[in-house]
Amino acid sequence: MDGKHMQIGEVAERTELSLRTIRHYEEAGLVVPSTRSQGGFRLYAEGDVARLMVIRRMKPLGFTLEQMRDLLDATDRLDSGEVLTADEREGCLERVRGFERAAAERVTDLRTQLARAEEFAAALAARLMPTRSA
16 A cells, blocks of 8 residues: 545545445444544545445445445454464355355346346337237
8 A cells, every 4th residue: 555545535436435325334334444634534545445345346235234344354354464373264264255155146146137127128128119010
């Protein structure tokens, strides 16, 4: 990290999240601004943006805030440089694996839903086409 900090507006633009949503995730304890300016403005670092991107990717898959917190906790522990016992490390890895499996299942379900929605839209469009009389 180069030490550059961003205000919430830039973070919102980069993550495609609203200011309100970012503040909500802060209130929920999922992301905490790295620092604040002298005027009290939230200042975020690249790591904060990365956390918000994880959250943004989990949200459309239907993960709860608690599940997001659990995954972020596991990845934080793995990435912290903290010395973990083999069991602790494996526990964190298993939690991440569980989320990977759940995400893959949800993606499959969404693809099925999308295919059905496209079939439905195509059927409606076909119904609206003028019919040729014989």
